[in-house]
Amino acid sequence: MDADKIISFESLKSKVGRFNLREKTFLIPEMNRIGGYLLAAAFRSFGISAIVLETFKGLDLGKEHTSGKECYPCQITMGDILYFMQREKARLGSSFNAENYVYFMPESNGPCRFGMYNKYQRIVLDSFPGLGSLKIGSMSTGDGYSVTGLIEKEKVRSLRKAGFFSQVVADIMDRALWRIRPYERTSGMAAAFMDDAVKIMSAAFERYAEAVDLDAILKELEKVLAGARDVIDPALPAKPLIGIVGEIYLRSHVESNQHLIEVLEKYGAEVVNASITEWLNYTTYDRLREEKIALHLALKQFKFAEIKNRLKNIAGYGLELLYQQKQQDMAYRRARTVLDVAEDHKVAGMEKLLKEEGLFCFDVGTEACLSIPGIVEYSRHGYNGVVNVYPFTCMPSTLTSAVVRPIMNRLKIPYLDTPYDSSVQPGREAAIRTFMYQAQQHFRRHGRNGGGKQD
Ligand code: SF4
Secondary structure, three states: HHHHHHHHHHHHHHHHEEEOOOOOOEEOOOOOOOOHHHHHHHHHOOOEEEEEOOOOOHHHHHHHHHOOOOOOOHHHHHHHOOOOOOHHHHHHHHHHHHHHHHHEEOOOOOOOOHEEEEEHHHHHHHOOOOOOEEEOOOOOOHHHHOOOOOOOHHHHHHHHHHHHHHHHHHHHHHHHHHHHHEEOOOOHHHHHHHHHHHHHHHHHHHHHOOOOOOHHHHHHHHHHHHHHHOOOOOOOOOOOEEEEEEEHHHHHHHOOOOHHHHHHHOOOOOOOOOOOHHHHHHHHHHHHHHHHHHHHHHHHHHHHHHHHHHHHHHHHHHHHHHHHHHHHHHHHHHHHOOOOOOOOOOOOHHHHHHHHOOOOOOEEEOHHHHHHHHHHHHHHHHOOOEEEEEEEEOHHHHHHHHHHHHHHHHOOOOOEEEOOOOOOOOHHHHHHHHHHHHHHHHHHHHHOOOOOOOO
16 A cells, blocks of 8 residues: 555544634535524634535536445535635635635444545545645534534533524424415515525524523524514415425435425425434434443443443433433424424434334434334324435435335325435426325325324
8 A cells, every 4th residue: 555545544534523613614514504504603603713615516526526326415515615615715816725624524323324425525635735634524423413622621512502402493494484485475485584584593693602592592583483474375275294204414405305395385285394403312312322222231241330431421411312302392382382383203202103113223223213203203193295305325215215115005195205316307396296196185185184094
């Protein structure tokens, strides 16, 4: 092996990880639009210069620097960062220095490929002259997305709380958009309303996040949601309710899923997508679960030092999960007094449901742990159809499809798999129209109270 290759592997350790963000520009790739903007605003509240990367404009660059075998989100985010860097270089000329930026690309412990995105992107960035010093800031599901090391020690807890809360609020705002857009008084009114709302809530996070003044943030949110109510035309009748599950990036990133929710709405749906917070709660829940399993083993083997350690970790993750769910419950409770946005699932309830139905096991991991019970819950709550959204060849979503398809057939609830890559499939819109025709039939027969029973 030559020296260059050894250096590039070293770079996976030394330039991918948790880095102090002071004096840097923190670059956040856009996944769900509102979530990205509120997260950046929360970081700015702590004095960190955080911005959301423009997305999808660099897709050609992303494709040029991937082989085509990577997951689609890896190609898109690769393009986003290369495009931004290219433009920064052009804007700043000789004063451009990649060292001034930290690019955010979290990872997961597997078993799928998400843990490899930042390693792959590191290798590509190292191959560009001048981009080798751009650090990749990574957080992992392995420690429940800890933010230790990004900021001064005494601010770590506040940053974590504010970051988490930004995603809860973003989920509620997304749900508000999906609640009002199918019933808007005039075309485009909901989108314009939400553009302003994002600015208002970003300003609220900038002002209140550092002090973790969640009450002040929620007061702003209540005002925004009260305005959202006015977008709805009360004369319009209820529409079939469609639930979305799937791979987190594809189902949240509207360009990559070719504006799926809007297309469903065009054919008469009201849609609820799975939330981002669901994934954040799942990662904490899963760490807690793993610690409990490890404790059980340590007890059997009388490993006292390890028992002590495991108990400490269980208390830590347990409190974290409790805190997250408490904040989420509070935010939804207050939001729902103003606008009837859809409630979110509880991770413990999802694991219980999987066990009851004998469908899947949390031991396997991945988003299938959330998508499979998510679909069953939608069915039980009277949804008129479910769509599974994912990148072409995505392992957990293909698995989800294999498990739930026979169940949906038995329950006679319309179900659609929608895999995406950068190509536009000619029959895609026809498939969605057919699915929506079936959902309309289901809605006519059952209203929104089908409850997943057989016809
Ligand atoms: S969840 Fe799917 S798209 Fe995401 S890394 Fe895993 S296989 Fe790829």
